[in-house]
Amino acid sequence: MLRRSLVRLCIVHALALSLGMASLSALAAERVQVFAAASLTDAVDALAEAYGRDHDVEIVPVYAASSTLARQIANGAPAAVYLSANERWMDWLDSQNGITLSHRHDVLGNRLALIAPQGSDLDRFTPDETTPIAERLGEGRLALGNPAHVPAGIYAKQALQGIGQWRTLRSRLAPANNVRTALALVERGEVPLGIVYASDAQASDKVKTLGTFPDASHDPIVYPVALVGASPSEEAAAWAKWLESDEASAIFQRFGFATLANGDR
Numbered sequence: 001m002l003r004r005s006l007v008r009l010c011i012v013h014a015l016a017l018s019l020g021m022a023s024l025s026a027l028a029a030e031r032v033q034v035f036a037a038a039s040l041t042d043a044v045d046a047l048a049e050a051y052g053r054d055h056d057v058e059i060v061p062v063y064a065a066s067s068t069l070a071r072q073i074a075n076g077a078p079a080a081v082y083l084s085a086n087e088r089w090m091d092w093l094d095s096q097n098g099i100t101l102s103h104r105h106d107v108l109g110n111r112l113a114l115i116a117p118q119g120s121d122l123d124r125f126t127p128d129e130t131t132p133i134a135e136r137l138g139e140g141r142l143a144l145g146n147p148a149h150v151p152a153g154i155y156a157k158q159a160l161q162g163i164g165q166w167r168t169l170r171s172r173l174a175p176a177n178n179v180r181t182a183l184a185l186v187e188r189g190e191v192p193l194g195i196v197y198a199s200d201a202q203a204s205d206k207v208k209t210l211g212t213f214p215d216a217s218h219d220p221i222v223y224p225v226a227l228v229g230a231s232p233s234e235e236a237a238a239w240a241k242w243l244e245s246d247e248a249s250a251i252f253q254r255f256g257f258a259t260l261a262n263g264d265r
Helices: 002-028 038-054 066-074 087-094 133-137 151-162 166-172 179-187 198-203 234-242 246-254
Strands: 030-037 057-064 081-083 101-109 112-117 142-145 173-176 193-197 207-212 222-228
Touching: 030 038, 030 066, 030 234, 038 057, 038 179, 038 198, 038 246, 057 066, 057 234, 066 081, 066 087, 081 234, 087 101, 087 151, 087 222, 101 234, 112 151, 112 179, 112 198, 133 166, 133 193, 142 151, 142 179, 151 166, 151 179, 151 193, 166 173, 173 179, 179 193, 179 198, 179 207, 193 198, 198 207, 222 234
Parallel strands: 030 057, 030 081, 142 173, 142 193
Antiparallel strands: 081 222, 101 222, 112 193, 112 207
């Protein structure tokens, strides 16, 4: 009887020790908080899952417009990595007092797409000087990221200026606080047209792409990444570097992004 009790006690102790070790291991897993542009939501979710399978690191994404994220970081938000949808907001953040960015490099490119709800009867066309977008809007509005600060909206304004249609359309806009909100307006049929990244259009089965804007109509769409803080963790640095790997590139490309290799800045 005593022997059975001792055996049971040993088993209970071993289980407790095993659970305790598992808990300690979970607690020991490093958390890397990644502030990423809203257009990267699907890709970074997939990247975080893939990276977590082979590394004892938890990638914790935070998504919003690049402008919103940059301001949050400048105000003390605990980001370890910042992935911006344009260089302007990365430059702005780098210029703020008390902010240190390092290992900055460009990782992605994208294109601008003109989209409509999936059930729209509009045919495909190339948005250029010869195709008035206003005529296809009817009485509706054009959804896009707020051109005052959202990168997708800034690029969209440049594109519309580049094809000579900004003056006609600027009073007919439905500006959104990020590109995914602009996408949602088109998905729900609240507007007949929208301008989003080609990757966003690909991510939705509720919209269709009518055409992509000529690259020459706007600045190149570039996504830079940088480590945040004077003493970035090894885990954060490793993840940011991994974004240039073949595995990460394949994931980005699966979600409609072009991958770059411009090196550190």
